[in-house]
Amino acid sequence: MSNVVHGQTFEIDNKYKSFRFIGEGAYGIVVSAQDLNTSEKVAIKKTTPFEHQTFCQRTYREIKILLSFSHENIIDIIDIMLVGPTLDSMRDVYIVQSLMDTDLYKLLKTQALSEDHICYFTYQILRGLKYIHSANVLHRDLKPSNLLINTTCDLKICDFGLARVNHPDHDHNGILTEYVATRWYRAPEIMLNSKGYSKSIDIWSVGCIMAEMFRGKPLFPGKHYIDQLSLILDVLGSPTQADQEWIVNDKARNFLDKFKEVKRKPWSDLFINTNANALDLLDKLLTFDPRKRISVEDALAHAYLRPYYDPEDEPVADRPFSFEAEVDDLPVEDLKRKILEEVESFNRRRQMETN
Template sequence: MVVAMREGARHHEMVRLVDPPNGIRNQGKHYYSVSNTLFEIDTKYMPTKPIGKGAYGVVCSSINRETDEKVAIKKVCNIFEDPTNTVDALRTLRELKLLRQMKHENIIVLKDIMMPPNRRTFKDVYLVYELMDTDLRQIIRSGRRLSENHCQCFLFQLLQGLNYLHSANILHRDLKPANLLINDDFDLKICDFGLARTINRMDDEFLTEYVVTRWYRAPELLLSPDTYGTSIDVWSVGCILAELLGRKPIFPGTDALNQLKLIVDVLGTMSDADLGFIDNSNAWQHLKSLPHSPGVAFAELYPNADPLAIDLLQKMLVFDPSKRITVAESLKHPYLSDLYDDNAIPPAVDPIDLGINDEIEEYMIRKLMWKEMLYYHPEVAAK
């Protein structure tokens, strides 16, 4: 998703009002061309400009004419195009189910899901999110100076949101700067939950290596992807913190093996005790075959960083997941002491069970999506 709800991206295409395809206009809908993509949206929404386009959809900023609120509309296109491949549809369904159940100031808000004209044949899904101004990736790449307070503020909000997710038994599994949306007040919200899973789902659907953009992928996912837990998200947060400190990715691997080598180059060659979590003999042998590395001190990589930030980074980027700091411990770290308030950290919420797996068929995905849409349209449900 994720250029998703960013208003600050630069696009030169115009948003144009167009005629409906084949001259057939569905009731309550009007039609726009956005980045050369047809948007069939509710008439209460007025698109203003394109703000993102990627593999999972096209996004535009819009005005809700009933409330004058600015929103972001994401069109997920042709999710049922290939009946033998429901990956995109399942990603969308997971996002719908999770965002409906999660309420936290550091989690993006899904405000609406537009009802399609036909519940049995719809191909596209239109999601309406709160609109944010930019994302952390854009801020890091901009060259804009980031003060220590900025780094602490972004990191603390990320950890607060992640603490909430983990308390609900949810792993995000794809944390990266592009999935952290920021507004002009420096509020941060986590987005893109298409790869999220419940922690207690110990099956093939849950335990998959296809998680986390490679540069932010924890060692256990590279070496022993058959089992993992909340520590994979903590590793990703450590990579994000390093990127804030150095203004570039710390482990920009070109493939999985190169990714592992870059990690060892920085952290140093691991002792056998640090490799006890690896249950794959081939992975263990590969790691032992890498050239010896003494490692590089984080203080040398980031000489201008606050020593407390370095200390927290060292605790997050620990090779053995069992020795990695937790989210709760990170929130209490001295680097964040000025922001931490024990009473302000939300208590554990009720665990969320998605109740879906990769084996469900297209008709059931449609049925579950329609059910999610009805939560936002009680007037339709009442009929």
């Protein structure tokens, strides 16, 4: 059955009706719809990824990871449909997910958040990230628009198209550097091109998001990566020699030498009348040296999040996630085959569950 929304034709199962446009981006269009079988409202993302290898690998990553994840603070996949259903005819991918009311980017555009909201949202981001990191996955693109929120303030992390397995066999040095995280939320080690990077890049992004919730605007809105690093160092001050030991790039070290005399700005000057525990957590999230940056487990246990902290209700993944190999260099035809295999496997599992 075909439905036209915002100039796009949706050729999907006729159990979905009442289509409404939500938004669109480089990777596709998102609409809301109603599932006639359950009466639930859902979000349906249509992508046409097979013309570009990059889009194709993002789609594969997202499907592969989200089908293996199950967590209250991570968006789920309810259904996947392909048009057409064979390798040669595959054109569109439809991913059906829970419908959320807004995202943090839109919310911050329209209102200031209360201290309670900031605390609760920060907790939920970290709770979801604990699960992601326990699966040995780096999200790599945490930002307000990738944090979905509903009217009861439940938060879900979405968009895993840039996610990676955190594995010593996969040297992330230089891989997709310019694509990792919207610039304003990028950890300094990504831009300084250190030897690989780790889970701490996601922790930095959480710090940037938390700061933005307090300020109502981004903390480090760099115009380009040099400007981005300059803004970071203007706040954090000159890193010590010990805090630069992880940097192997001579150009990066020479760049940092220009900031030798920069004094650190106290967080209390930037965030006046803000809870001292909140500023202490922010300081630990936005630590320049990734080796000293707080872990997600320690962040959850921080005094600022005490109202919500419950290690008995902060689940982790059953086992580490792994790709059989990273997929950067796979041709589109191979990626198409992998997507088809994932969808067929998903449909078989669902069929078994309903029988």
